[in-house]
Amino acid sequence: MALIVQKYGGTSMGSPERIKNVARRIAKWKGEGNQLVVVVSAMSGETNRLIDLAKAIQTSPDPRELDVVISTGEQVSIGLLAMALKELGIPAKSYTGGQVSILTDSTHTKARILDIDDQAIKADLDAGQVIIVAGFQGVDAQGAITTLGRGGSDTTAVALAAALQASECQIYTDVDGVYTTDPRIVPEARRLDSITFEEMLEMASLGSKVLQIRSVEFAGKYKVKLRVLSSLEYLNKQGPGTLITFEENQNMEEPIISGIAFNRDEAKLTVLGVPDRPGIAYQILGPIAEANIDVDMIIQNVGHDGSTDFSFTVNRGEYAKALAILETVKAHVGARAITGDNKICKVSAVGVGMRSHPGVASKMFRALAEEGINLQMISTSEIKISVVLDEKYLELAVRVLHQSFNLNQAA
């Protein structure tokens, strides 16, 4: 008898009819002899409705009270799903984050899980109950309701799987797994049977938004077997999804590259001719960080003539704000000029195989060069090569790379 933690997101829980479908899916797993702990999100749209209500009262809602309000979305979901299971004759019991209890720190609206008390859940599981837990929420040491931030339900699921030492944590989404790239751009994209934890981290942060990145980190830390599955498939046609693994495949046939990720939502900024001396990077990025602007790629090449150029990318929506900040620090850092471009994109090849296979970068650059695509920025990590391109080349670049690395579906 396996203990499985499942997580269903807001789309899967979006209406009474969909909630009934989720209950049928749970019933199937339960019928196969598994113990089940199910984490659910708020019905789609509900969290935004509650945030709008709060903002109609306070432009910047008090974080403690905002958590009191928005945590109700998941609470409604757990009650409804427990009812749907009982309607199918399956014993079920709901738990709020506070009832579990999922102890967090007191950082309202983005709390971190500190501990989970799994005693009550274990007793109920042993009594044959399906346990339904509200995702996204916890309770701090003072008993105040906290929330984990957007996508926090994935984290709740992984944390519960870790605490309960579950066989597997299944994240149900509207896709049937992780793909080699976006099938809307490359129709030949393939579902991956498995992907390593590190690849998944790189894919997630690069815009393949299947899983919340924090939950993947959590799964890695506690070695939770994580699987992405579709909640939209017919019950009798459920595919295996994609398993996130923590050991690298020792198989010689292992592909070098697992997937091509991309992100259109970027803009690049360059500070030209800054003095090549210690502290410059901090002087430039300090004010950006203080303005709460997330920085993605950061590139600084070797200097010549005592000066260098410093480039970085930000979310496109923060381009104007970042540019304005750079103008204010320009004189202070002694830069020659500030330039920027918000019509760029980032394309990345990701794969643990590149660790043991030299020449991946050059193969990637050649493929792009053959299509006449100019590379504006290049950045590499151990298992990822990212390039910044003119936005108009995005689809072409993704298709060319997907083909070059033999990711296309076997004909």
Next chain:
Amino acid sequence: MALIVQKYGGTSMGSPERIKNVARRIAKWKGEGNQLVVVVSAMSGETNRLIDLAKAIQTSPDPRELDVVISTGEQVSIGLLAMALKELGIPAKSYTGGQVSILTDSTHTKARILDIDDQAIKADLDAGQVIIVAGFQGVDAQGAITTLGRGGSDTTAVALAAALQASECQIYTDVDGVYTTDPRIVPEARRLDSITFEEMLEMASLGSKVLQIRSVEFAGKYKVKLRVLSSLEYLNKQGPGTLITFEENQNMEEPIISGIAFNRDEAKLTVLGVPDRPGIAYQILGPIAEANIDVDMIIQNVGHDGSTDFSFTVNRGEYAKALAILETVKAHVGARAITGDNKICKVSAVGVGMRSHPGVASKMFRALAEEGINLQMISTSEIKISVVLDEKYLELAVRVLHQSFNLNQAA
């Protein structure tokens, strides 16, 4: 410095704008140096929306899970009101029923309060906070969320007032107090400055639906000073409302009758010619109770020739159901026939003064007789005389009695 418990209902909390108005009202009381504990209901319509969601999943929703779902309505309200107070610069903190904690039995959807742990609230009050508590909800000994049934927020407020030994429990509604009768029927109806607890009980159960009857009983039991006020009046024109008292006024000028209550929503049923023997009442009303039909007046007159007639009134919506049940028990109890009428109404004169003033009943009957109104049923208690009339006489009867007992406003 007085400690005041206030309760605001769903209409007062019906929109962000109204919630801000409630906050301003609280701010005024706080500014006058009072400590405040505020109990709120769900925004109007919200509880019904949640019940509809639950019923879309389960025709008869599981009571435990229904409580999980519907208790979120008040949770949203407390967060929003706390935000609105903070927006006014007033320190405020919300509490769910579980956080207080309001310990109840485990009778989901109609739980009874057993105990209140007021330690946290007292500490926060001493720290200058306004405390916002979710009405209608509690938590049982196992930590499950419970609700107190419709109107339960009034009960929460009274229970908190009792536990905290508050100076006063103020129930804010959309009327500015308890009236001698419905001003829509008798324009001369007067707001009562005070009314006794027992009169209020009789007025409430008779259809003057200002306060939930259970909260009035609770207030009586714990001697909580209860006041009904309007949340719709301008802040600078707030009237004194109506105080519910627990001592009878010793003043010689005390009116004999405090008000004329009425209820149009009734139907009467009569079982004719039942044997005059022990157990008959139970044989008739047992099946009615089992069908969850509430019975109001019950009248059985002395028998003659070994048989008697047995009459009772029910909510008009349950008339057909009750009639059908009586037809099935008719043979069993040996009744001659079943009759009924769903075009009746009940009119009652209520007043503790009638205890010490004989002749109230005859005065009431004479006033009605002078208008040619036939009395179909008569029932009396220590402080109330109720008559059942043809529905068409309702307004006339109420006006005549209001005038006869000198309840009209001083010209």
